[in-house]
Amino acid sequence: MTQPVTIRPLGYSDLPQVIAVERRVFPTPWSLAMFVLELSKPSGVCLAALVDGKLVGYLICARYDQIWHLMNIAVDPSARRRGVATGLLARMLERAGPDAPYTLEVRTSNSGAIALYEQFGFRAAGTRRRYYQDTGEDAMIMWRTTADRSGTGFAG
Ligand SMILES: CC(C)(COP(=O)(O)OP(=O)(O)OC[C@H]1O[C@@H](n2cnc3c(N)ncnc32)[C@H](O)[C@@H]1OP(=O)(O)O)[C@@H](O)C(=O)NCCC(=O)NCCS
Structure with missing residues (x-):
């Protein structure tokens, strides 16, 4: 049975789980400081995807002037091809605006x-x-x- 995916804003307290996924996924992972910097920007859209309370994915999108830059998106290998990234991107477009x-x-x-x-x-x-x-x-x-x-x- 497929468990539902919850998408919500990413918080500082999620960062230990984010770092764990980041290190599993990327050959050159972002540092904790890079995530903290992006979370500190009030104009950004930073999202978490959770399954059964566990963080399985995240998205970081920053705004520069009128342009949005998708900086990072990752889904834990155990949770892929279940629409997690699709849910994150759809929420990003809702939050930042579909026409931007x-x-x-x-x-x-x-x-x-x-x-x-x-x-x-x-x-x-x-x-x-x-x-x-x-x-x-x-x-x-x-x-x-x-x-x-x-x-x-x-x-x-
Ligand atoms: C890319 C990534 C974020 C996709 O996450 P995901 O949750 O598995 O994606 P979704 O389930 O929402 O996929 C939606 C659609 O995208 C396409 N897609 C996603 N991953 C794919 C893959 N590995 N191969 C081919 N198509 C893929 C498919 O069309 C898929 O639909 P389908 O599963 O019905 O065929 C994930 O594979 C990942 O974290 N990769 C490593 C990190 C990374 O590369 N990030 C992007 C850096 S720019």
Whole structure:
């Protein structure tokens, strides 16, 4: 039986669980200080996803002027392909506004994340050469703008 996923604002007290997932998921994980900095910004959208009271995913989205930057999203490997990231992104769009411009960077090899972002109307818009210092991999830059979203299931 699939347990329901709860999405709520991320708090400082979630950070030990966030760090545990972050270290499992990323080759170069964010430090605690990076999460604290993003949580301290009043304009940001920071969300937690919980199953049965346990944190299984999180999302960090920061606002720079009028543009939203999706900085981090991760789901624990044990909770993937159950719509957790979909729930986080849908809530982000609700909170930050469906018509605002959004951007992100993603490893060009991360086809799963790219497929997820495309479902939400993000589109490739160039690369940053050797953006990831750990592997030297390029980043794909993606944007979600009103003009890009015609024909997507999640168009607001
Ligand atoms: C990318 C990630 C956040 C997706 O989380 P998730 O909760 O499993 O995603 P969802 O269940 O909401 O997936 C929704 C859809 O996205 C696509 N998708 C997600 N992961 C995928 C994968 N590994 N391969 C192919 N498609 C994928 C699918 O279309 C999926 O729908 P489906 O399961 O019905 O086929 C998760 O795999 C993760 O944490 N990866 C490591 C961290 C990471 O890469 N973060 C992004 C950095 S830019």
